[in-house]
Amino acid sequence: MTHRFASLRPRNxxxxxxxxxxxxxxxxxxxVAGSGCARFGKMFKDKDADExxxxxxxxxxxxxxxxNGNWSAxxxxxxxxxxxxxxxxxxxxxxxxTAYAQYKAGKHEDAISSIDRFxxxxxxxxxxxxxxxxxxxxxxxxxxxxxxKAWRLDASRRDLATPTQAYNDFSIVAxxxxxxxxxxxxxxxxxxxxxxxxRHELETALYYLRRGANVAxxxxxxxxxxxxxxxxxQNDAVATMAAAYAALGNETLAxxxxxxxxxxxxxxxxxxxxxxxxPSNWRKLNPFAGEKxxxxxx
Numbered sequence: 001m002t003h004r005f006a007s008l009r010p011r012n013x014x015x016x017x018x019x020x021x022x023x024x025x026x027x028x029x030x031x032v033a034g035s036g037c038a039r040f041g042k043m044f045k046d047k048d049a050d051e052x053x054x055x056x057x058x059x060x061x062x063x064x065x066x067x068n069g070n071w072s073a074x075x076x077x078x079x080x081x082x083x084x085x086x087x088x089x090x091x092x093x094x095x096x097x098t099a100y101a102q103y104k105a106g107k108h109e110d111a112i113s114s115i116d117r118f119x120x121x122x123x124x125x126x127x128x129x130x131x132x133x134x135x136x137x138x139x140x141x142x143x144x145x146x147x148x149k150a151w152r153l154d155a156s157r158r159d160l161a162t163p164t165q166a167y168n169d170f171s172i173v174a175x176x177x178x179x180x181x182x183x184x185x186x187x188x189x190x191x192x193x194x195x196x197x198x199r200h201e202l203e204t205a206l207y208y209l210r211r212g213a214n215v216a217x218x219x220x221x222x223x224x225x226x227x228x229x230x231x232x233x234q235n236d237a238v239a240t241m242a243a244a245y246a247a248l249g250n251e252t253l254a255x256x257x258x259x260x261x262x263x264x265x266x267x268x269x270x271x272x273x274x275x276x277x278x279p280s281n282w283r284k285l286n287p288f289a290g291e292k293x294x295x296x297x298x
Contacts, residue, residue, distance in 0.1 A: 050080045055090045066097065071105035096127050099134055108142040111135075129177035133186055136169030140189070160200060167193045198224055198231035199295070205240045206276050206294045209247075218244035235261060236295065239270035 050058045062077035078094040078101065085091050095118045102111035115135045119128060142162045170186035170193070177183055205220035221240040224233065242257035261268055269275035276294035 050077060050084070052084075055081060055085045055088065058084070059090050059094065062094070062097065066101060069104075071101040075101040075105070092122065092125065092127075095121075096131065099131065103134060103138050103141075106141075108138045111138045112142075129173055129180040129182060132169050132172045132177075133180075133182040136166045136173065136186065136189065139163070139166035139169060140193075160197060163193055163196060167197075194228050195232045198228040198233040198237075201228070202233045202236055202240065202295065205237070205244075206278075209240060209244055209276070210278055210294075212247070214244040214247045218248075233295075235265040235268055236275075238264070239268055239275060242270065243276075 050061070058077055058081040062074050062081065065071075065074035065077060075098055078098040081094045082091055082098070095114065099111045099114040099118065102108075102114060112135055115131045115138070118125070118131050122128065125131075139162045167190055170190045173180065173186040174183050174190065201220055201224040205217045205224065208214070208217035208220060218241050221237040221244070224231070224237040228234075238257050238261045242254050242261060245251075245254035245257060258271070262271060269277075278294045
């Protein structure tokens with residue numbers, strides 16, 4: 001019997017290709033393999049670039065990256081230094097610089113993790129005050145995302161968990177290390193954060209006031225005055241109390257609040273009937289208008 005499938009070899013296998021086609025295919029394989037090996041070689045070269053190098057040399061390389069603003073490269077080199085040399089003054093400084101590079105790169109969670117590790121390991125180190133300060137900066141910036149910058153969203157109207165942690169960090173610097181070079185700036189940042197917390201309470205009070213929840217509005221304004229005395233929003237809180245008491249028909253308390261406001265800020269717009277300036281309904285429906293608070297002047 002004659003079999004019609006005399007050969008089982010596919011027609012398009014390399015063995016059946018013309019000689020010049022086989023040569024071209026071989027060259028392509030060599031080129032692809034060569035480029036792949038080059039990539040892997042570069043990867044291992046980069047990985048082992050600092051292997052066995054003196055600690056001073058690795059630190060200098062990382063510091064050059066910091067100077068050039070290459071935070072990712074700096075972080076990588078500092079981490080390699082710590083991995084190879086887990087003890088010593090260069091290691092301690094590398095841990096500090098790692099946290100700073102992460103903070104500058106916007107990797108706030110990583111920065112806080114590095115800072116916490118340093119504080120646990122070196123609680124009495126000369127740079128511990130700076131690490132608390134840097135943790136405050138990282139917590140202050142942790143929720144500052146692109147959309148908040150692009151759309152001018154008010155941080156006081158957002159969750160205040162991380163700003164509160166930042167306030168606690170700056171408080172540690174100011175109270176435990178009052179003579180450190182970071183204490184004065186930490187105190188200034190605490191003032192700014194207190195004003196933000198006060199504005200948060202005021203925004204809530206005005207929300208209640210606009211919806212006719214006048215008792216809640218007055219209570220929230222009173223809470224602001226008691227919790228954040230001398231904040232930049234204290235006169236607005238008094239004005240809120242005056243408006244809420246007037247709406248409740250309590251003329252005595254309304255007159256008292258108005259009198260205090262006249263003494264402390266005679267030019268406050270509430271006294272001229274121009275406050276609070278709530279945003280229009282049209283603005284709230286316009287997705288491109290950005291946020292506007294009743295406290296904004298524009």
